[in-house]
Amino acid sequence: MNDVTKESVAERPRVNVTAAEGGAGRHIGEGGLNLKPSGRVPAAASLEERTEGRTVGQTAVENAVFSCKDVSVYYGTKHALRNVTLDVGREQVLAMIGPSGCGKSTFLRCLNRMNDTIPGTRVTGSITLDGRDIHDKQLDVVQLRARIGMVFQKPNPFPKSIYENVAYGPRIHGRCRSRADLDDVVCTSLQRAGLWDEVKDRLNKPGTGLSGGQQQRLCIARTIAVQPEVILMDEPCSALDPVATARIEDLIDELRASYAIVIVTHSMQQAARVSQRTAYFHMGQLVEVGDTDRVFTNPRHRLTEDYITGRFG
């Protein structure tokens, strides 16, 4: 917009408006005006240009469940995530979007210390869950992961019965005292995952015999059976058909009343549909974060705009 030379009205050349029909090539307007569609327009000027290391938008939220400050991740010498500061709010869905290799999954894996399992990985900065540093040496990582459930891209039920898939977590964490308690947890979890009606008559059948969408809901039931505070989802619908995807998205919307949910997705439409906040990552940096409604209508950073409108990626 800025590179369009502004002329005074007096100096502006008279132009021809050419009507396609009934007036091709004719001069319209006094003095002969020639307005031909230019077909191209300078890009929107209101967007901020990229500022190294600075995130656009509100990174902090009130009453955050996760509070991350200056988190960096190194895989050997590769600096995969650069100084990310971001809060995760309660009872809301945070969607993380960005091109492949932008660091969104790396950041997700920091939240439940999954990166610890990769040799040569170093995580710096601070990540607190309910005010407590998750890297505290006193903290039992098994207990931590019980508080932070995770759902993966491909459904990965255990090669056990549907019942055992859900009962496994509560049993090893000692959450249930009796068989009746366990039955109750399995039933409630399957109901909350929207799977109960489909599997109640075949709880002893193998979980791997279910359809892809059902398996993913079984994995979600397995996750919520241990009553986590946060559910992390890494592209949970990318292996599912549109109907199964819609059911999972519906489920995510219901679950956010009780859990904080962080979802990594390659589908921008999915991010727009399910989340309340959206974070855009680019080359290991958190470029922009804000209310989903705002990010998808008025992104403030040029890179966010370019990515969500499909101008690079």
Add this chain to the structure above:
Amino acid sequence: MLEGHISKAFDGALATLHMRVVEMGGLVLDQVREATHAYTNWNAESATRVIERESQVNDYEARLDEEQMTLIARRQPVATDLKIILAVSRSVAELERAGDEAKKIARTVLGHGGRPGPGTSRDARHLGRLAVDLLRLSLEAFDRLDADLATEVIARDQELDEEYAAGLRRLLTRAMEDPRHMEATVEAAFVLKALERIGDHARNLARHVMSINGDTHPLQQATAIPGGTSVGD
């Protein structure tokens, strides 16, 4: 419009949409100019041409509506892409209404009212020139997404409004002096009003251009622009 989309087909669809709006704008501009000519020279042939061509304006609107709906359904545009499509949709509606005003003027010539006197013709010619200028500039602003030019159109609409008020006062004064041609006077008042409305549509089109780059809805911009009035007035 904006370029550089990964999908070249989407860029192409936006460019086609943009081109069609400018074409439609050219047709409407032609209609306004010819309708003013028909009225001020009391030329039935010109008036008939305007009325016959009105269906072309409506066809443009119908076709553009369909193209926009298809684009939204198939591409699910967001951010600036979505704002452009919404701005195009609103701009098309403004152009269609401006075309309607031109048709109203042309109908006056074919109606039962009398030919306007030299004073009224002069006022109508002057208002017509201002309205055509505003419409042309607003189309230029749309074509280039030029916010500066759009701002200028919005400010200049004020001038047209003032000229309209002055023209109407002169018309009423002449009618009071010589009340024999009351029907022609009433019709002349409608013609002047129609030209003033065309200026309003040009101003609204300029606001839609501004809405593409701003966070505000065009209706909200009225308060942000000194001397601005609301879209609906």
